[in-house]
Amino acid sequence: MKNKPIIIIGAGISGLTLALALLKNNINVLIFEKEKEIEQRGAGINISPNGTSILYNLGLEKKINSFACKPVNIELRNFNNGFLLAKQNLNNSSEKKFKYPFFQAQRKDLINILFDEINKINSEIIFFDYELKGYEEKNNFVTVTFNNDKKVDGSLIIGCDGINSKVRKTLNPNASSEFSNIIAWRGIVNMNDLPKSITELSPTIWMGNEKHFVHYPVKKGNLLNFIGTVRKDEWHDESWHQFGSKEELKSDFGSANNIIEEIIENVDKPNKWGLFDIKFIKNWASEKALIIGDAAHPMSPSYGQGANCAMEDAIILSRIILKNNNYEGSLFYFQKNREGRVKKLQKSSSRNLKVFHIKNPLLKFIIHSGLYVLNKIIPIILMQSSWIYKFNASNIKIK
Numbered sequence: 432m433k434n435k436p437i438i439i440i441g442a443g444i445s446g447l448t449l450a451l452a453l454l455k456n457n458i459n460v461l462i463f464e465k466e467k468e469i470e471q472r473g474a475g476i477n478i479s480p481n482g483t484s485i486l487y488n489l490g491l492e493k494k495i496n497s498f499a500c501k502p503v504n505i506e507l508r509n510f511n512n513g514f515l516l517a518k519q520n521l522n523n524s525s526e527k528k529f530k531y532p533f534f535q536a537q538r539k540d541l542i543n544i545l546f547d548e549i550n551k552i553n554s555e556i557i558f559f560d561y562e563l564k565g566y567e568e569k570n571n572f573v574t575v576t577f578n579n580d581k582k583v584d585g586s587l588i589i590g591c592d593g594i595n596s597k598v599r600k601t602l603n604p605n606a607s608s609e610f611s612n613i614i615a616w617r618g619i620v621n622m623n624d625l626p627k628s629i630t631e632l633s634p635t636i637w638m639g640n641e642k643h644f645v646h647y648p649v650k651k652g653n654l655l656n657f658i659g660t661v662r663k664d665e666w667h668d669e670s671w672h673q674f675g676s677k678e679e680l681k682s683d684f685g686s687a688n689n690i691i692e693e694i695i696e697n698v699d700k701p702n703k704w705g706l707f708d709i710k711f712i713k714n715w716a717s718e719k720a721l722i723i724g725d726a727a728h729p730m731s732p733s734y735g736q737g738a739n740c741a742m743e744d745a746i747i748l749s750r751i752i753l754k755n756n757n758y759e760g761s762l763f764y765f766q767k768n769r770e771g772r773v774k775k776l777q778k779s780s781s782r783n784l785k786v787f788h789i790k791n792p793l794l795k796f797i798i799h800s801g802l803y804v805l806n807k808i809i810p811i812i813l814m815q816s817s818w819i820y821k822f823n824a825s826n827i828k829i830k
């Protein structure tokens with residue numbers, strides 16, 4: 432089985448991280464991506480110490496530091512009246528406590544350094560415009576077919592093909608997707624277009640009634656990235672991602688918060704995502720096929736953990752593959768190793784979203800007051816998330 436390459440479907444964060452980790456250990460891989468080029472979306476991404484440890488261990492520290500913004504503090508505020516509910520020092524405490532920093536960047540910069548690093552090792556293994564059509568597991572290998580009618584044989588197929596994964600559909604024909612009644616807006620604004628009162632703000636989470644808005648600097652502070660989630664009854668499109676209009680974005684966030692109004696006023700092309708829950712993903716693995724990242728376990732973006740977790744998957748999988756001389760059975764071990772943590776992350780992300788969106792005035796008062804008081808006594812945000820951030824996929828014991 433080992434004489435054929437491992438086939439990776441999708442050149443997103445999980446696929447590229449997995450490819451790089453395997454290549455660095457002299458394991459042959461081929462990556463197939465349905466798009467015509469590497470992702471160039473402007474959206475930002477928040478990487479926490481559990482993700483940074485992976486990237487630094489892959490030798491990317493210097494490159495990351497050429498574009499990353501390392502937040503000093505994070506603030507939680509009431510969306511409607513701006514009241515500061517909690518303020519937490521992130522990076523001094525983070526590097527001390529978790530050994531690696533938080534950083535914020537544009538997704539495309541992160542994707543590009545992974546892509547460049549792979550190309551430095553072997554520039555002939557990423558194939559664009561190859562959309563997975565299906566695969567067939569044979570005795571000793573797997574045959575993969577693409578929409579361009581090409582066929583490739585590999586030892587394993589790893590579906591890193593995101594929320595609408597085809598590999599997942601093959602492994603879980605009964606899995607179903609359901610609109611979660613939440614949409615997420617994303618946009619980038621030039622810092623020069625914003626007043627000092629905004630550019631000098633810490634990364635902030637504004638918690639509202641059935642909505643929340645997060646902003647932070649990217650590109651060494653030259654741009655501001657935002658994500659705003661809001662409740663919606665319907666999502667009218669087959670695709671989970673669309674361009675939206677500034678008018679629609681304005682009407683979703685209203686005029687209660689003049690900082691958010693000003694940010695929205697300056698955005699050029701906002702994007703919106705319909706967030707979907709995928710139910711009944713029981714099987715991540717078969718003998719020769721596996722799903723990782725969003726393909727296996729999509730989660731609400733409200734803990735900023737989807738990509739961090741996808742990178743954890745990639746590293747744990749690469750370690751399992753390396754440990755097992757013969758790949759047989761390796762893929763089942765992956766699910767066994769990852770399922771517990773991932774389910775906890777999914778639950779915590781949904782809980783965060785509920786807290787951020789809380790509408791009931793009494794409950795809101797209790798939670799906001801609790802946050803305010805606790806934050807005066809202990810570093811509540813870091814404390815309750817420390818099980819997430821201290822996880823180091825490169826050296827954690829594999830069961």
Ligand SMILES: Cc1cc2nc3c(=O)[nH]c(=O)nc-3n(C[C@H](O)[C@H](O)[C@H](O)COP(=O)(O)OP(=O)(O)OC[C@H]3O[C@@H](n4cnc5c(N)ncnc54)[C@H](O)[C@@H]3O)c2cc1C
Nearest residue numbers: 441443444445465477563592593724725735736737738739
């Ligand atoms: C609004 C929002 C904000 C977020 N913010 C954060 C954050 O701050 N921090 C964080 O950690 N996470 C965040 N996430 C989550 C994060 O973006 C995802 O969890 C992460 O991108 C998952 O990576 P992936 O590689 O599994 O999938 P993807 O990034 O979706 O990559 C999948 C790749 O597979 C390709 N593909 C799909 N189908 C096929 C096919 N049939 N054949 C070939 N190729 C195919 C796609 O084109 C794509 O390149 C956010 C998500 C959203 C929606």
